[in-house]
Amino acid sequence: MKLGIIGLEQSGKTTVFNALTGSDKEIGTFGKISAHISVIKIPDKRIDWLKELYKPKKTVYADIEFVDIPGSINDSSDTKIVAAAREVDAFVFVVRAFENLHLPHALGEINPLRDFEQIKTGLIIADMAIAEKRIERLKKTVTKGAAPTEDKTELSVLEKIMHTFESEQSACSANLSEQEEKAIRSFQFLTMKPFLTLLNVSDSDLNANKTLNFVKSLPECMAMSANIEMEIQRLEQNDRKSFLEDLGLKELSLNSFIRNAYKTLGLISFFTVGLDEVRAWTIPKGLSAVKAAGKIHSDLERGFIRAEVFSYNNLKELGSEREVKSAGLFRLEGKNYVVQDGDILSIKFSV
Numbered sequence: 001m002k003l004g005i006i007g008l009e010q011s012g013k014t015t016v017f018n019a020l021t022g023s024d025k026e027i028g029t030f031g032k033i034s035a036h037i038s039v040i041k042i043p044d045k046r047i048d049w050l051k052e053l054y055k056p057k058k059t060v061y062a063d064i065e066f067v068d069i070p071g072s073i074n075d076s077s078d079t080k081i082v083a084a085a086r087e088v089d090a091f092v093f094v095v096r097a098f099e100n101l102h103l104p105h106a107l108g109e110i111n112p113l114r115d116f117e118q119i120k121t122g123l124i125i126a127d128m129a130i131a132e133k134r135i136e137r138l139k140k141t142v143t144k145g146a147a148p149t150e151d152k153t154e155l156s157v158l159e160k161i162m163h164t165f166e167s168e169q170s171a172c173s174a175n176l177s178e179q180e181e182k183a184i185r186s187f188q189f190l191t192m193k194p195f196l197t198l199l200n201v202s203d204s205d206l207n208a209n210k211t212l213n214f215v216k217s218l219p220e221c222m223a224m225s226a227n228i229e230m231e232i233q234r235l236e237q238n239d240r241k242s243f244l245e246d247l248g249l250k251e252l253s254l255n256s257f258i259r260n261a262y263k264t265l266g267l268i269s270f271f272t273v274g275l276d277e278v279r280a281w282t283i284p285k286g287l288s289a290v291k292a293a294g295k296i297h298s299d300l301e302r303g304f305i306r307a308e309v310f311s312y313n314n315l316k317e318l319g320s321e322r323e324v325k326s327a328g329l330f331r332l333e334g335k336n337y338v339v340q341d342g343d344i345l346s347i348k349f350s351v
């Protein structure tokens with residue numbers, strides 16, 4: 001999964017990037033440098049436990065790739081920003097709530113709701129430019145009369161979306177049918193992508209009422225004090241606890257961030273196990289066994305015969321695969337079985 005960190009200039013994007021990934025990139029650079037990338041392993045106690053049980057040669061955790069996209073997303077003249085944003089699966093909107101006397105906000109007072117709208121507008125404007133261009137071209141062929149049906153469908157969907165944009169709404173609120181959505185999927189509209197909002201607050205405001213109110217008012221929002229978490233990330237593991245306690249936190253925001261990301265983006269994990277490898281795979285909720293097999297390798301999807309399935313919870317409770325089998329909790333499932341969070345899968349296939 002690839003997450004793009006976007007927001008206004010000087011909202012703390014790079015600070016958030018450092019805080020979440022433990023990187024050490026320069027902050028306060030005014031977007032003058034190119035995007036930063038860092039991949040983090042997603043901590044998962046289930047994988048830790050499976051590793052102990054199977055003692056595999058290799059253990060692979062699921063991961064998230066963070067891309068710190070510099071500059072300001074409401075600057076639609078910056079094509080590099082938009083191009084980088086198209087590449088990601090989902091966004092982290094960084095919204096500034098921290099006061100900093102040395103760093104006045106370019107738009108005046110600190111106002112997270114306004115800044116959230118600015119980000120949204122930036123994305124809508126970028127999408128409108130794409131839709132407009134395509135509509136213009138399609139209109140030419142469709143009015144000539146010789147256009148294929150797909151072009152007509154595409155045009156009507158794009159016009160529908162254009163209406164949505166004109167009323168300052170995201171493409172995802174255009175209520176498209178699955179078929180309509182398919183017709184325009186290739187455009188990778190930015191406002192179709194799911195997002196999380198990270199409210200970047202001063203550490204003294206972490207539990208303040210105004211923070212709680214902003215978190216409630218903004219969609220998919222959580223608060224974080226990026227500056228201080230970046231500092232804590234730099235400490236030795238043993239020294240972190242007392243600093244976190246002082247802030248009234250149980251853990252670094254990374255953990256709750258990952259939980260929120262899975263929930264908001266509708267993701268689950270399944271596992272493959274064995275003496276060679278124990279591995280976590282991230283998939284969208286509702287995926288069929290055959291599609292999940294395709295995540296592992298395209299051959300497994302093409303030649304899919306069946307999935308052998310048992311659950312992590314049963315394995316943990318009973319202690320071994322043999323016990324799971326004799327308890328009748330080992331199942332054979334077909335192509336259309338919907339994979340559940342915590343399933344351990346073994347795909348039988350032939351190509």
Ligand SMILES: Nc1nc2c(ncn2[C@@H]2O[C@H](COP(=O)(O)OP(=O)(O)O)[C@@H](O)[C@H]2O)c(=O)[nH]1
Nearest residue numbers: 009010011012013014015027028098100226227
């Ligand atoms: N007081 C305070 N300053 C912050 C916080 N987060 C970021 N900053 C400052 O805001 C400035 C811009 O941060 P940066 O991460 O480079 O923002 P970007 O332009 O969005 O990448 C830097 O001077 C940071 O020190 C915070 O939580 N509190």
Ligand SMILES: [Mg+2]
Nearest residue numbers: 013014031070
């Ligand atoms: Mg930056």
